[in-house]
Amino acid sequence: MPAPVAKLLVVCGQTGTGKTSLAFYLADILGGELVSADSRQVFKKLDIGTGKDLLKSSRYDRKGFYDVGGIKIWGYDLVDPKREFSVGRYLKFAQKAIKDITRVKKLPILVGGTGLYIKGVVDGIPTAFVPRNPVLRKNLERKTPEALFEILAQLDPIRAGSLNQSDKANPRRLIRGIEIASWSMEKTHKPLKILAPKKARSVLFIGLTVPKDVLAARIDKRVAQRVKQGLELEIKKLLMLGVKWQHQSMSSLGYRQWRDYFLGTRTRKEAIDSWRNEEKRYAKRQLTWFKKDKRICWFDISKEDYVKNVEEMVKKWYNTKRDQKS
Helix, strand or coil: CCCCCEEEEEEEEEECCHHHHHHHHHHHHEEEEEECCCCCCEEEECCCCCCCCCCCCCCECCCCCEEEECEEECCCCEECCCCCCCHEEEEEEEEHHHHHHHHHCEEEEEECCCHHHHHHHHCCCCHHCCCCCCHHHHHHHHCCCCHHHHHHHHHHHHHHCCCCCCHHCCCCHHHHHHHHHHHHHHCCCCCCCCCCCCEEEEEEEEEEEHHHHHHHHHHHHHHHHHHHHHHHHHHHHHHHHHCCCCCCHHHHCCCCHHHHHHHCCCCHHHHHHHHHHHHHHHHHHHHHHHCCCEEEEEEEECCCCCHHHHHHHHHHHHHCCCCCCC
């Protein structure tokens, strides 16, 4: 008899909807392990602002996971905050982690709100492995976002036209787009392979959402809680360790909004208000991204029985011995 198809559970959706808490609950009842799909949680020492929410008893293993109350979560603290971290590097790590989890007969649960990470793990992204071009980056680093967008529009008008306002104002993403477009125009390199699961998998997508007003209140509460936990001091310690505002880690949501405060050109209240507003705009962009994926089964967390409904769906899917390819 053929072996059962390997399975992967994805818990995704907007920030502030309790994705990680739900994933831990499902891992506990099904015997699973989590793989974080959050582009900010990969950085060491960025703990409060990224919402790692680890227990004091949590211990880190060099293989790349924390043990949180007996359940492993992979993908935290993968890189020093002074270093760059690419989508390609994440995909290599995540695929190995999923393979290791499956090998010990546990259910891998990919959880997070970074849509590109999730897409890369499930479907593969060939451009994730386009090599860096240091010379090109050096030539572009002083250009304004407007100038960078114009260059990208000339090289790849389709990609440029697909960017939202946030991407158009992000020099790092624009430079990466130019780098990919320039690489694609060359004819001397070999085609890239898409890094996707080698074996067929049954993938179940659980998406969490909530009415806009409820989410706004949850985001306000969470921002206030993280300020109270000491995010300002965490940032101060990062700066004392030599982490600069221009490092990729400090461009993370919840950190970059404090830059002008530390430079003395913005009040503390203005920094917190800016962060709160950016979180809400980010949640809107997340929903736009995930709604395009018709594989996602959506659950409103404001409904009293949503956890029960999710559990029933996941158990039915997970306990099916033989699945069709997803």
